[in-house]
Amino acid sequence: MRTPFRWLSARYSLGRSSLRAASSASLIAAILIIVGGGIVRVTGSGLGCPDWPTCIDGSLGPTAEMGWHGIIEFGNRLLTGALCAIVGWVIIAARLQRDQAPEVTRWAWM
Numbered sequence: 001m002r003t004p005f006r007w008l009s010a011r012y013s014l015g016r017s018s019l020r021a022a023s024s025a026s027l028i029a030a031i032l033i034i035v036g037g038g039i040v041r042v043t044g045s046g047l048g049c050p051d052w053p054t055c056i057d058g059s060l061g062p063t064a065e066m067g068w069h070g071i072i073e074f075g076n077r078l079l080t081g082a083l084c085a086i087v088g089w090v091i092i093a094a095r096l097q098r099d100q101a102p103e104v105t106r107w108a109w110m
Helices: 006-011 016-043 064-095 102-109
Strands: none
Touching: 016 064, 064 102
């Protein structure tokens, strides 16, 4: 099977420990985003930052006027960004394994 990134996996390869670390980080980040979403829900901070992707016009982060609700909502947004980056790390680590296992790469994409 020819893949578009064959040159990358031929030049760089990772061991199982890198995939294990990426998967563990993904699990921890997923748990944190669930807990963070619960905190947003329980505190009623869902509209702490009314606009997306900025909190208000001209500011990515919360301002002092938003209080705790803005901080909680913005923290949850940061966790979402971190989770996306970590999932990307899992996909790359699965793709660059020395011993290719297509089922591992499929699970990483899921």
